[in-house]
Amino acid sequence: GAVVSQHPSWVICKSGTSVKIECRSLDFQATTMFWYRQFPKQSLMLMATSNEGSKATYEQGVEKDKFLINHASLTLSTLTVTSAHPEDSSFYICSARGLQGSNTEAFFGQGTRLTVV
Amino acid sequence: GDSVTQMEGPVTLSEEAFLTINCTYTATGYPSLFWYVQYPGEGLQLLLKATKADDKGSNKGFEATYRKETTSFHLEKGSVQVSDSAVYFCALSRIRIGLIFGKGTKLSVKP
Numbered sequence: 001g002a003v004v005s006q007h008p009s010w011v012i013c014k015s016g017t018s019v020k021i022e023c024r025s026l027d028f029q030a031t032t033m034f035w036y037r038q039f040p041k042q043s044l045m046l047m048a049t050s051n052e053g054s055k056a057t058y059e060q061g062v063e064k065d066k067f068l069i070n071h072a073s074l075t076l077s078t079l080t081v082t083s084a085h086p087e088d089s090s091f092y093i094c095s096a097r098g099l100q101g102s103n104t105e106a107f108f109g110q111g112t113r114l115t116v117v
Numbered sequence: 118g119d120s121v122t123q124m125e126g127p128v129t130l131s132e133e134a135f136l137t138i139n140c141t142y143t144a145t146g147y148p149s150l151f152w153y154v155q156y157p158g159e160g161l162q163l164l165l166k167a168t169k170a171d172d173k174g175s176n177k178g179f180e181a182t183y184r185k186e187t188t189s190f191h192l193e194k195g196s197v198q199v200s201d202s203a204v205y206f207c208a209l210s211r212i213r214i215g216l217i218f219g220k221g222t223k224l225s226v227k228p
Binding site: 108111 | 206
């Protein structure tokens with residue numbers, strides 16, 4: 001299957017600082033990218049959907065000013081956690097869907113473990 | 118809204134036992150259905166999928182059939198192995214919407 005690379009795989013940051021997570025589709029063009037958050041022993045919760053060149057659509061309850069998403073190209077989307085706090089500590093996962101259509105498989109990055117201290 | 122419900126875990130089986138993980142969904146229209154697997158320390162991987170009613174997805178000995186009448190997509194395997202130990206997620210996909218996941222079921226297979 002297609003490859004989605006997410007970086008970094010883990011990061012520790014101080015409370016109040018910002019952290020940027022990158023998601024790249026390596027061998028296909030991703031018209032749509034999704035960002036998920038996974039709490040321990042919980043399922044993946046969709047945070048936002050972004051289409052290349054347009055503003056992200058955030059799920060209810062997700063602060064768009066805190067979780068900045070940029071999808072500037074067909075192969076790269078970034079999630080920036082601004083002014084991070086300990087409660088933002090979580091596992092963040094991106095996925096990307098290609099040009100083939102809307103109900104096709106989405107490929108997942110390896111995830112980023114964020115710890116805010 | 119759309120949702121996915123899957124059986125609570127953890128599930129512990131002996132090697133070569135039969136596996137069933139139940140998954141039911143709520144959605145308008147005709148979503149595509151997926152099973153993803155997350156092995157320890159790894160990212161999510163697609164295990165199998167079905168895009169329309171009565172389709173059967175299969176991979177690595179796992180099977181699931183898209184049952185519109187019961188809105189179900191149960192995962193089955195006839196004989197599990199230790200290497201199948203992982204967390205399994207049922208999910209559905211709608212047009213222009215990200216995947217909606219169930220809570221995941223942890224499977225542990227003992228030798």
